[in-house]
Amino acid sequence: MFKKLLIIGCGLIGSSVLRGSINKKISKKIFVYEKSKKNISKIKKINSKIIILKKLDKKISDIDIVVISTPMSQYERIIPSLNKFLGKKSVITDVGSTKQNVLNLKNKKLNKSLVWISSHPISGSEVSGPEYGTKSLFLNKWCIVLNHKNKNKLKKIIKLWKRLGSKVIIMDPKSHDEIFSLTSHLPHLIAYNLIKTAQDFQRKQKKNIIKFSAGGLRDFSRIAASNEIMWRDIFFSNKKNMIKAIDMFIRNLKSFKKNIKNFENRNLIKKLKNSKKVRQQIIDLKQDIAKPDFGRE
Amino acid sequence: MFKKLLIIGCGLIGSSVLRGSINKKISKKIFVYEKSKKNISKIKKINSKIIILKKLDKKISDIDIVVISTPMSQYERIIPSLNKFLGKKSVITDVGSTKQNVLNLKNKKLNKSLVWISSHPISGSEVSGPEYGTKSLFLNKWCIVLNHKNKNKLKKIIKLWKRLGSKVIIMDPKSHDEIFSLTSHLPHLIAYNLIKTAQDFQRKQKKNIIKFSAGGLRDFSRIAASNEIMWRDIFFSNKKNMIKAIDMFIRNLKSFKKNIKNFENRNLIKKLKNSKKVRQQIIDLKQDIAKPDFGRE
Numbered sequence: 236m237f238k239k240l241l242i243i244g245c246g247l248i249g250s251s252v253l254r255g256s257i258n259k260k261i262s263k264k265i266f267v268y269e270k271s272k273k274n275i276s277k278i279k280k281i282n283s284k285i286i287i288l289k290k291l292d293k294k295i296s297d298i299d300i301v302v303i304s305t306p307m308s309q310y311e312r313i314i315p316s317l318n319k320f321l322g323k324k325s326v327i328t329d330v331g332s333t334k335q336n337v338l339n340l341k342n343k344k345l346n347k348s349l350v351w352i353s354s355h356p357i358s359g360s361e362v363s364g365p366e367y368g369t370k371s372l373f374l375n376k377w378c379i380v381l382n383h384k385n386k387n388k389l390k391k392i393i394k395l396w397k398r399l400g401s402k403v404i405i406m407d408p409k410s411h412d413e414i415f416s417l418t419s420h421l422p423h424l425i426a427y428n429l430i431k432t433a434q435d436f437q438r439k440q441k442k443n444i445i446k447f448s449a450g451g452l453r454d455f456s457r458i459a460a461s462n463e464i465m466w467r468d469i470f471f472s473n474k475k476n477m478i479k480a481i482d483m484f485i486r487n488l489k490s491f492k493k494n495i496k497n498f499e500n501r502n503l504i505k506k507l508k509n510s511k512k513v514r515q516q517i518i519d520l521k522q523d524i525a526k527p528d529f530g531r532e
Numbered sequence: 533m534f535k536k537l538l539i540i541g542c543g544l545i546g547s548s549v550l551r552g553s554i555n556k557k558i559s560k561k562i563f564v565y566e567k568s569k570k571n572i573s574k575i576k577k578i579n580s581k582i583i584i585l586k587k588l589d590k591k592i593s594d595i596d597i598v599v600i601s602t603p604m605s606q607y608e609r610i611i612p613s614l615n616k617f618l619g620k621k622s623v624i625t626d627v628g629s630t631k632q633n634v635l636n637l638k639n640k641k642l643n644k645s646l647v648w649i650s651s652h653p654i655s656g657s658e659v660s661g662p663e664y665g666t667k668s669l670f671l672n673k674w675c676i677v678l679n680h681k682n683k684n685k686l687k688k689i690i691k692l693w694k695r696l697g698s699k700v701i702i703m704d705p706k707s708h709d710e711i712f713s714l715t716s717h718l719p720h721l722i723a724y725n726l727i728k729t730a731q732d733f734q735r736k737q738k739k740n741i742i743k744f745s746a747g748g749l750r751d752f753s754r755i756a757a758s759n760e761i762m763w764r765d766i767f768f769s770n771k772k773n774m775i776k777a778i779d780m781f782i783r784n785l786k787s788f789k790k791n792i793k794n795f796e797n798r799n800l801i802k803k804l805k806n807s808k809k810v811r812q813q814i815i816d817l818k819q820d821i822a823k824p825d826f827g828r829e
Contacts, residue, residue: 332747357747361811362824377744410739417733419747425726426748428784429719430807435780436714442707445810446817447674450629450654450716451723453820454751460811463804470792470800481789483732485782487725492778495767503767507760510727513742514658514757520743523750527659529826 237262237299237391243291243313244305245269245278248330248356250368252302255399257282258370266295269365277365291316298322300395303329307468310337314344326388327351328395332359332415332465333472334381334408352392355379355411356401357419363462374400375521379411416476420469421484424477426458427466534559534596534688540588540610541602542566542575545627545653547665549599552696554579555667563592566662574662588613595619597692600626604765607634611641623685624648625692629656629712629762630769631678631705649689652676652708653698654716658757671697672818676708713773717766718781721774723755724763 240262242249249269256262268288269275275287291313298321303313310329317327327349331337334353341351356378360367378401383389393403406414433452437444448456470477494503518525537559539546546566553559565585566572572584588610595618600610607626614624624646628634631650638648653675657664675698680686690700703711730749734741745753767774791800815822 357744359747360825367824376746413737414739414741414744415747417730418741418744418749421729422726422748422752424785424788425722425752427804427807428781428788429722430810431803432718432777432781432784433714434806434810435784436777440710442711444711444715445813446819447654447711447715448814448817449673449819450656450712451719451755452715453814454755455719455722456811456814456820457826458748458751459807461808463801463808466804467797467800471795474792477792478789480729480733481785484725484729485785487729487732488722488778488782491721491725492775495771495774498768500764500768503764504760506728507724507763509731510724510753510756511758511760513727513731514753516742517745517750517753520745522743522746523753524828527664528657529754529828531821531826 236260237395239264239266239295239298241266241268241288241295241298241301243268243301243303244309245274245365246304247360247363247365247367248358248372249302249304250278250281250365251358251370251372252304252330252399253278253285253365254281254368254370255373257284259398261395261398262299266298274365281365291320294320294322296322298325300391301325301327302395303327303331306462306464307331307333307337307472308464310340311344314340317349318344318346321349323348325349326385326391328354328380328392330354330356331472332419332469334379334406334411336472338381338408350383350385350388352383352385352389353381353408354392354396355415356396359461359465361457361460363465371400376401378403379406380404381406381408381411412473412476416473416480420473420477421480423458423461423466424470424481425484426455429455430459533557534692536561536563536592536595538563538565538585538592538595538598540565540598540600541606542571542662543601544657544660544662544664545655545669546599546601547575547578547662548655548667548669549601549627549696550575550582550662551578551665551667552670554581556695558692558695559596563595571662578662588617591617591619593619595622597688598622598624599692600624600628603759603761604628604630604634604769605761607637608641611637614646615641615643618646620645622646623682623688625651625677625689627651627653628769629716629766631676631703631708633769635678635705647680647682647685649680649682649686650678650705651689651693652712653693656758656762658754660759660762668697673698675700676703677701678703678705678708709770709773713770713777717770717774718777720755720758720763721767721778722781723752726752727756
């Protein structure tokens with residue numbers, strides 16, 4: 236059990252760390268720093284023992300772990316406070332969806348005496364805010380942790396995520412940002428743009444098409460409803476990989492368009508069949524439920 | 533109640549028409565014609581009163597409604613049989629996902645004495661085969677029906693879908709094919725290509741990325757697992773609209789890429805916020821469930 240845990244930014248992810256930590260008795264005391272007054276009143280209802288910090292200025296001795304779960308664009312403003320009030324004993328982690336930018340920022344701005352070991356729990360959803368957090372959000376989900384030479388503190392971060400139910404995997408920041416540009420960032424970017432394309436069409440054609448979205452569009456609308464600040468930060472932070480991924484995707488689209496244009500039956504069927512295989516792999520890897528249509532009614 | 537209903541092709545949709553018709557006592561007798569022997573044995577188990585036809589050759593008098601629910605590429609082969617064995621009393625419908633091609637084919641090949649009124653129930657899923665059909669597949673779902681000058685027979689088709697639980701809407705084939713190119717066909721095409729892009733990356737980088745698909749990719753894999761014959765037929769049949777839709781989409785992607793490249797914060801946030809609105813519209817229109825993450829666990 237840790238003595239003191241501090242959560243900075245308490246939305247969906249932060250409040251899930253909070254709830255999970257209370258549930259698993261991960262820390263004796265839990266401090267929360269959260270800017271939004273509306274969120275604070277929601278957080279207070281979770282548990283009466285949570286200690287809300289009004290500012291990040293006074294020194295709190297012996298904090299074991301700091302979890303930063305604000306949008307990534309806030310990190311730069313938070314680091315000066317960390318430099319002031321944290322002692323050497325603490326270890327900092329964050330839950331940002333890109334890692335090279337966090338590493339660069341840390342190297343530039345964080346006191347050399349402090350240790351920041353970056354994490355990425357793969358467990359978001361289209362909703363945001365502390366009211367949506369759950370104690371089991373991380374259960375059986377991957378959590379990526381970046382390697383660090385301070386093995387004791389690395390152990391602490393791994394322990395935190397494992398206690399919260401995650402399957403932890405150590406990764407280097409470059410691989411992380413490449414992999415998630417394909418498995419998460421590109422899908423979100425595509426979803427946003429597909430919805431925009433449908434909106435453009437609806438406006439131009441003056442036809443109400445959204446009401447017929449059950450044929451496929453509705454799935455994309457869920458992902459495209461994700462938090463805009465979080466996703467702006469991700470797209471900007473992972474710029475280089477995003478541009479590569481978009482270009483790869485456009486090349487595939489153009490080739491598919493050509494297949495349709497020229498009625499290239501064999502090519503098209505081959506592509507459709509190949510893509511189909513991935514669904515079963517994902518289900519076998521327990522990355523999704525096995526029910527048709529996600530079990531929706 | 534109808535006297536005789538004939539279902540040609542009995543997969544997910546056909547077997548759902550079958551189950552719904554049995555459940556709602558829509559027809560005194562139900563005939564099924566299905567090529568696949570494996571499927572026939574599954575269909576026989578649904579209800580012992582179903583009459584399986586081995587061939588579409590002998591004249592069956594007084595069939596009220598024929599529902600064609602084979603892949604669209606089969607229609608051309610089926611029409612000569614319809615010309616032979618159907619009488620004037622019957623009305624034919626189909627459940628194909630594009631309508632202009634069906635109309636053209638019908639005008640070219642079907643006996644002028646026969647009436648074909650095309651339908652499109654918006655109720656597919658990634659699974660196919662009669663074992664997945666349900667009696668309530670069409671419940672509260674849209675069913676598009678093309679207009680027809682024979683109002684008595686049009687009424688029959690509308691009645692069939694309403695009895696099965698659908699909300700029927702009359703549409704012209706041009707509008708249908710345009711609208712569904714955006715709400716259904718483009719989303720499927722995008723999903724197939726996104727999965728392909730992830731596969732390409734995985735092969736080139738020799739990294740197992742599919743296991744991290746919970747961050748977004750998994751949603752697309754469901755749609756990309758849809759039946760390849762059905763979707764090949766749709767993409768080819770709606771070629772003109774698909775090419776337009778792909779081009780619109782690529783234009784949006786390129787503009788989004790530019791926003792990222794140049795850190796155009798205001799433009800990007802505006803786009804993300806706008807796309808977000810559609811989710812609530814879709815939920816309000818009862819086109820999807822209101823639970824975060826589709827209620828998946």
